Amino acid sequence: MTQIGTGEGKLYLATVIDLFSRRLLGYAMGARHDAELVVTAMHMAAATRGGDVRGVIFHTDPVSEYGSRRFRRACRRLGVFQSMGRVG
Template sequence: MRRRRSLTRPGKRPAAADFVRRDFTAEEPDLVWAGDLTEIETGEGKLYLATVIDLFSRRLLGYAMAARHDADLVVASLNMAAATRGGDVRGVIMHTDRGSEYCSRRFKRAAESSALPSPWAESGLVSTRPSARRSTAC
């Protein structure tokens, strides 16, 4: 049996503060979302799955699959999540790891164009609420 290896590699960038404080629960829908990327072995090769879930309901809001893991894949899952919620995602805190896909300029631009405020575009999080907690990011 082959040993699984992680897609996430330690980077040289300093980690941002953990704005959700490792509390992966939410008191209401569309308060905190989490995004992740995973590798699936298939008979035809590797498949990568990017997901976005609402931490209140654990509902899958967006997903995308592709043969490559890149920024376009995580952007597609983000776009589906925003569309699932009617396009208005102001006030949502998005928690992701510091993977290169989530730290990419392409993902940051998509966050900005989805009406997600600039703090996420700069660090991988969404927050329009002045008192909102922040999320771990790039």
């Protein structure tokens, strides 16, 4: 999640990048950094990969949006395994 300052206030950008190819697969931008933003980016990434992402490992930093019930539920529905780094 990246915060971007604009003339009208802050925007937040959530991205999903394939670690192997370094290709941007999905993104979402909004005025709030919440679970909806990261779920939207993940769904775009799944669509970019053709929809079948079962077995993919989704690694994130330990921030609340990625640990939210909404995001965990979206991962389960897609068959995606979550991996989260540690603080520090």
